[in-house]
Amino acid sequence: MASLGFRAAAAADQCASLARLLSPVLDVLIRLWLAGGFLVTDALQHMAPGGQVIMQDHLSSSVSLFARVAATSFGIFVQTICPVLLAVGLFTRFAALALLLQVLLLQMPGHMQLAPYLVALLAWIVVLGPGPLSLDGMFRPGVGTAALPFAGLFTRGLAGLTKRIGPVYAFLLRLWIAAGLAVIALGGVNGVSNMLPASMAPLVAMARLPQMSSMAAGLAPWALLAFAALLALGLFTRAVALLLIVLIPTGMLSSGGDIGWITLLNLPLLGLPLLYGAGAISLDHAIAAAFWRRFPPFEALPAAAVARLPHVVIVGGGFGGVAAARGLRYAPCRVTLLDQHNYHLFQPLLYQVATAWLSPADIATPLREMFRVQANVRVLLGEVTGVDPALRQITLGETRLAYDFLIIGTGARHSYFGHDNWASAAPGLKGIEDALDIRRRLLLAFEAAESSQNEAERRAWLTFIIVGGGPTGVELAGAIAELARHGLTREFRMFDPATARIVLVQAADRVLPTFPASLSAAAKRSLAALGVEVLTSREVKALDGRGADVGGEWIAARTVVWAAGVMASPLGAWLGVETDRAGRVRVGPDLRVPGRAEIFVIGDSAACNAWRGMPTPGLAPAAKQGGAYAARAIRAALAGRPAPPPFRYRHYGSLATIGRQAAVADFGGVRVRGAPAWWLWGTAHIAFLIGGRNRITVLARWLWAYLTFRRGSRLITGAGL
Numbered sequence: 001m002a003s004l005g006f007r008a009a010a011a012a013d014q015c016a017s018l019a020r021l022l023s024p025v026l027d028v029l030i031r032l033w034l035a036g037g038f039l040v041t042d043a044l045q046h047m048a049p050g051g052q053v054i055m056q057d058h059l060s061s062s063v064s065l066f067a068r069v070a071a072t073s074f075g076i077f078v079q080t081i082c083p084v085l086l087a088v089g090l091f092t093r094f095a096a097l098a099l100l101l102q103v104l105l106l107q108m109p110g111h112m113q114l115a116p117y118l119v120a121l122l123a124w125i126v127v128l129g130p131g132p133l134s135l136d137g138m139f140r141p142g143v144g145t146a147a148l149p150f151a152g153l154f155t156r157g158l159a160g161l162t163k164r165i166g167p168v169y170a171f172l173l174r175l176w177i178a179a180g181l182a183v184i185a186l187g188g189v190n191g192v193s194n195m196l197p198a199s200m201a202p203l204v205a206m207a208r209l210p211q212m213s214s215m216a217a218g219l220a221p222w223a224l225l226a227f228a229a230l231l232a233l234g235l236f237t238r239a240v241a242l243l244l245i246v247l248i249p250t251g252m253l254s255s256g257g258d259i260g261w262i263t264l265l266n267l268p269l270l271g272l273p274l275l276y277g278a279g280a281i282s283l284d285h286a287i288a289a290a291f292w293r294r295f296p297p298f299e300a301l302p303a304a305a306v307a308r309l310p311h312v313v314i315v316g317g318g319f320g321g322v323a324a325a326r327g328l329r330y331a332p333c334r335v336t337l338l339d340q341h342n343y344h345l346f347q348p349l350l351y352q353v354a355t356a357w358l359s360p361a362d363i364a365t366p367l368r369e370m371f372r373v374q375a376n377v378r379v380l381l382g383e384v385t386g387v388d389p390a391l392r393q394i395t396l397g398e399t400r401l402a403y404d405f406l407i408i409g410t411g412a413r414h415s416y417f418g419h420d421n422w423a424s425a426a427p428g429l430k431g432i433e434d435a436l437d438i439r440r441r442l443l444l445a446f447e448a449a450e451s452s453q454n455e456a457e458r459r460a461w462l463t464f465i466i467v468g469g470g471p472t473g474v475e476l477a478g479a480i481a482e483l484a485r486h487g488l489t490r491e492f493r494m495f496d497p498a499t500a501r502i503v504l505v506q507a508a509d510r511v512l513p514t515f516p517a518s519l520s521a522a523a524k525r526s527l528a529a530l531g532v533e534v535l536t537s538r539e540v541k542a543l544d545g546r547g548a549d550v551g552g553e554w555i556a557a558r559t560v561v562w563a564a565g566v567m568a569s570p571l572g573a574w575l576g577v578e579t580d581r582a583g584r585v586r587v588g589p590d591l592r593v594p595g596r597a598e599i600f601v602i603g604d605s606a607a608c609n610a611w612r613g614m615p616t617p618g619l620a621p622a623a624k625q626g627g628a629y630a631a632r633a634i635r636a637a638l639a640g641r642p643a644p645p646p647f648r649y650r651h652y653g654s655l656a657t658i659g660r661q662a663a664v665a666d667f668g669g670v671r672v673r674g675a676p677a678w679w680l681w682g683t684a685h686i687a688f689l690i691g692g693r694n695r696i697t698v699l700a701r702w703l704w705a706y707l708t709f710r711r712g713s714r715l716i717t718g719a720g721l
Helices: 002-046 065-070 073-088 092-105 115-128 135-143 151-185 188-195 198-208 221-233 237-254 261-276 283-294 303-308 319-327 347-354 432-451 455-461 471-487 517-529 571-575 620-639 675-688 692-708
Strands: 311-315 334-339 343-345 364-366 377-381 386-388 393-396 399-402 405-408 412-414 463-467 501-505 532-535 540-544 547-550 553-556 559-562 566-568 596-601 654-659 662-666 671-673
Touching: 002 073, 002 092, 002 115, 002 261, 073 092, 092 115, 115 151, 115 261, 151 221, 151 261, 221 237, 237 261, 311 319, 319 334, 319 405, 319 620, 347 432, 347 471, 347 675, 386 571, 405 620, 432 455, 432 559, 455 463, 455 553, 463 471, 463 540, 463 547, 463 553, 471 501, 471 517, 471 532, 471 654, 501 547, 517 532, 517 654, 517 662, 517 671, 571 596, 596 620, 654 675, 662 675, 671 675, 675 692
Parallel strands: 311 334, 311 405, 334 377, 405 596, 463 501, 463 559, 501 532
Antiparallel strands: 343 364, 386 393, 393 399, 412 566, 540 547, 547 553, 654 662, 662 671
């Protein structure tokens, strides 16, 4: 029964999530349509046949009341300013109220046929207010606590209006639409009016308001009556509204009628109950309340019931861990997500923080913010120091945490191939701290070159070595070259930043060895165009704070960045299981640790031949797919269903950018290079960023940097030279 409740909660939550996603869009479309209609009417009404604006002093007694009022300052404000406020969502309720009063009280030429629709839609905005895609929605959280007179009272009053009047208005709207359907089903407004006494003529006129006679053609009377009854009762409201939206235009076409503008105007009216639901005065609400009392959602369960649920512990808040936690959203279990940091990091753009393109907050999102609406997830900040598979516990310092299922996605760390003493001289790039350290070193190098009195010392400060020709190394080299050639132009007096030397060292015979040879060659040409020296088939034999020995040649450089290798976290030692040379745990085809069906290892921590018989690459998509697979397997185990088929990694393509309008993309049979690949790379990274704020911020920063060549995050923080 608990499983049934969670499945029902999943279905209801998915519907609600879809409604939350689409309802702001409908709100914007309705506001824009209303604003545009009023502005067009204002322009037409104020223009005389000769093209002159009607002035109040020249109005004759035969001119309509609307024209008289419209010519006053108040009329100009209502007819011109209020539609603009309505469109942008600023003081939206007041703008809608002013326009609503204008429709109700004044004679508005051109609006008489539209008046019912305008009244319904404007009243909806007045009662419920604008959605989140508006200035009011953006400012709403801070208005209530603003240091303004009556701000709190004003905010509470609007909230009370929505809470108390909103359900009543939703009920009246449903009755209005239902009355129109019923009148049409009973033979049309004229037929019904002949059957009723004259005293009831206003009620018949009200039934005409939806203007559905033209859009209901082709639908059977019994169907219209059934839909009317369901809408009036508020039963299956969303389904009925959806059916009407689909069937009415279909019926018009099948009967040979035209889908005119009157038909289209009814779609927003039907969209309101579709996306916002039936409201509190409905059978839908009563049934839902009874169901939730019988099967309470996770957040309503008592503490004792929550404690009895299976416990899933996820170690690591990276791509894999986040995907696993999201995959368990509707599972009958409690989830604990552990990480050393309180944020999820979008690592593919970490190099842009290191080269002053972006700030850390642009590519990081707090884990608690990500899971604030997923009640079964608890986020803990801590470092795992061990795992006891026998007792099914993990160790957090002096604390132990029991689990029923364990998902480990701790990622990878730098590998210096036995030369760990190089770490202080050549930092790697795996976290925000690494990126800020590299940014500090890069910017300090230019500052030291400016103050240096020795030319040889200045050349050493202006020489940058990147060890490793994979995607990270190539992207770092290109970004540093663009920073030197374009980002620092005319900012130094003792040297030209464009004379900086950027050296990319690769032990293999070509850069981007996981890409096809043709794309590797294209990437090398793009790097050369930026002034980057690419040294292939060269190994670093030694390095320190003064430079590096590259294949027997000493290159004096005060800044060296390591991008050559990674190794897994010490997971094998925790579990006492077999690992490969990179320290990754050898897991089965179902990502489980051999002999431990309750432990999953995903992402860079796992060695699994799940990519056409080859090892899964250490990429973000592989971690996300692994986390989603582990969640599916746990859901199946909790429900008593068979385990899913073995994990198979689906490779959708590889992307790497070198610089402005220079990138490479490999989609298997399709290979793209140059500007098209660069646009694909940017679009993909914006799409996969978490959080709308991050997407907007990164897009704005990229646009600014693209148009001006300026970097906005060139702050030197941390220790000095």
